Amino acid sequence: MPAVEGLFTLDGDEPRLIGGRVPGTESYFFPRHLGGADPRVGPVELEEVLLSRRGRVWSYTTSHYPPPPPFVVTSEPYEPITVAAVELEDERMVVLGQCIAGVGPDDLEVGMEVELTTDILYSDDDHDYLVWKWRPVAPADREG
Amino acid sequence: MDEIAVLGAGMHPWGKWGRNFTEYGVAAARDALTDAGVDYADVGFVSGAVTVRCGYPGYVAGSTFARALGFTGAQLASSYSACASGATALQVARGQILSGASDVALVVGADTTPKGFLAPHEGRRPDDLDWLRFHLVGATNPVYFGLHARRRMDLYGATTDDFAMVKVKNSHHGAHNPNARFTKEYGLDDVRNSPVVSDPLRLLDICATSDGGAALVVSSMEWARDHGHRDPVRVAGISTVSPTYPDPVIDLPYLATDSLAGSAAATVGFKESIGARAYTEAGLGPADVDVAEVYDLSSAMELDWYEQLGFCAAGEAERLLRDGDTAIGGRLPVNPSGGLGAFGEAVPAQAIAQVCELVWQLRGTAGARQVEGARVGITVNQGLFGHGSSVILRR
Numbered sequence: 001m002p003a004v005e006g007l008f009t010l011d012g013d014e015p016r017l018i019g020g021r022v023p024g025t026e027s028y029f030f031p032r033h034l035g036g037a038d039p040r041v042g043p044v045e046l047e048e049v050l051l052s053r054r055g056r057v058w059s060y061t062t063s064h065y066p067p068p069p070p071f072v073v074t075s076e077p078y079e080p081i082t083v084a085a086v087e088l089e090d091e092r093m094v095v096l097g098q099c100i101a102g103v104g105p106d107d108l109e110v111g112m113e114v115e116l117t118t119d120i121l122y123s124d125d126d127h128d129y130l131v132w133k134w135r136p137v138a139p140a141d142r143e144g
Numbered sequence: 145m146d147e148i149a150v151l152g153a154g155m156h157p158w159g160k161w162g163r164n165f166t167e168y169g170v171a172a173a174r175d176a177l178t179d180a181g182v183d184y185a186d187v188g189f190v191s192g193a194v195t196v197r198c199g200y201p202g203y204v205a206g207s208t209f210a211r212a213l214g215f216t217g218a219q220l221a222s223s224y225s226a227c228a229s230g231a232t233a234l235q236v237a238r239g240q241i242l243s244g245a246s247d248v249a250l251v252v253g254a255d256t257t258p259k260g261f262l263a264p265h266e267g268r269r270p271d272d273l274d275w276l277r278f279h280l281v282g283a284t285n286p287v288y289f290g291l292h293a294r295r296r297m298d299l300y301g302a303t304t305d306d307f308a309m310v311k312v313k314n315s316h317h318g319a320h321n322p323n324a325r326f327t328k329e330y331g332l333d334d335v336r337n338s339p340v341v342s343d344p345l346r347l348l349d350i351c352a353t354s355d356g357g358a359a360l361v362v363s364s365m366e367w368a369r370d371h372g373h374r375d376p377v378r379v380a381g382i383s384t385v386s387p388t389y390p391d392p393v394i395d396l397p398y399l400a401t402d403s404l405a406g407s408a409a410a411t412v413g414f415k416e417s418i419g420a421r422a423y424t425e426a427g428l429g430p431a432d433v434d435v436a437e438v439y440d441l442s443s444a445m446e447l448d449w450y451e452q453l454g455f456c457a458a459g460e461a462e463r464l465l466r467d468g469d470t471a472i473g474g475r476l477p478v479n480p481s482g483g484l485g486a487f488g489e490a491v492p493a494q495a496i497a498q499v500c501e502l503v504w505q506l507r508g509t510a511g512a513r514q515v516e517g518a519r520v521g522i523t524v525n526q527g528l529f530g531h532g533s534s535v536i537l538r539r
Contacts, residue, residue: 003279007280016439025406026406027390027403027407028405030399030404033271034271034273034399035398035399035400036402037389038389058293058295059295060294061293061342061344062290062340062343063284063341064342065341068278070263070279071282072279077174083281083282083283090405091403092403092405093392093400093401093402093405094392094393095399095400095401096277096398096400098281102514105523109298110294110295110299131281132280136499143223
């Protein structure tokens, strides 16, 4: 199950972030209800849209110290996590996310193509709690 | 914009003292009143910068400081805008003075900080972006600093040694500051050998969190003149701007930026707009600035500010640094106080402390860290959730 409801879909190999859009425009927001608003339009209900799965790395960093709660550290000893800021292809908005395990700064560069996947954020006795993460696009699938 | 006078500046030294934040605020306030030669009974307005880490007394900081100094019936306000709180408190005081409601105001900020990363409040709060960024992404404050530092390396060819050189420069400045917490003079190897926190930034590239307090006594120009202050340092501009939609730069504490799919980015970026507003109010520009105090939450961030304040074009900050322009003795010294690298951040006090340093610089009383002949100074700072802050002082 998702670690937090309503932020992304869990459709097999092709998860998507759930964003908002001002109806009839190209103004997108993420998360839908917490992503701000376009001041040029009046009060409107944002329509729910699924955001593009691919984008290009805007920047990235690796945390060598475990983040404090409410982050849940799952590895002992702590394995550094890498975070990427990714500019989505269609929406041209930058979205943060962890990279999948095994991807570090040496595997990334600004402008590199990545795609959305899901992974376990943490688990308890009953469930695995999932989150979106970025993974490099396999060379054969890249758009160049 | 009409000006107000800065009559006094005071600080309680930064450290990890672990005492009640009120003590630091009161010590700084008394220091500022003594410096100003102003009787506390003449203060008609107490403007507190809020701390959210010290319980209810922190939320009503203006009242907490006023009561600890002794209630006099003065009017009160307490302002919170994260790291920009001190500038907001000064702006509220300026409004009070320029409206004619008060002649003299006391602006105070102080904090007692926990050890380690600043983290969100406890409890499960999925409607709170500050909670979501920690829970889902592990995006601490240094994660955002690291993203911007890496971007700078990629766009402009900055090196980790450039970032380290900022820390080295500021540590040489801070060594002469009795209010600084860290007064050791670091070399490049010290920074290079410190552990990586958020790649590419190392421990010595990132500011700590500290206890400390800072205060200012400000008044109308008329009151200053009538009470024998012939040539006071003046507040010529204050900016507390927010971003303009659509803002394409990811920043604390957000998970995503606005979208550029449907419209171009604002012509002036958020960070650039912070100083721009202060320059406009003051009728001054970057070429007029003699000294600056900028928010070096990370060493790399100091370089960003050189460009965002118009000291040089985008991508040229490393050259300014390498040429020694921004060291004391250079063309435009930046962070003569030692900056956050030498202080560590005491959130509600820090923007006020930046102004204190410029007051002493413009008076020519900064001792071994004096910037010769300084007449115009600018501070810049940014609080999370879109709080810009910049203050221009002149003499």
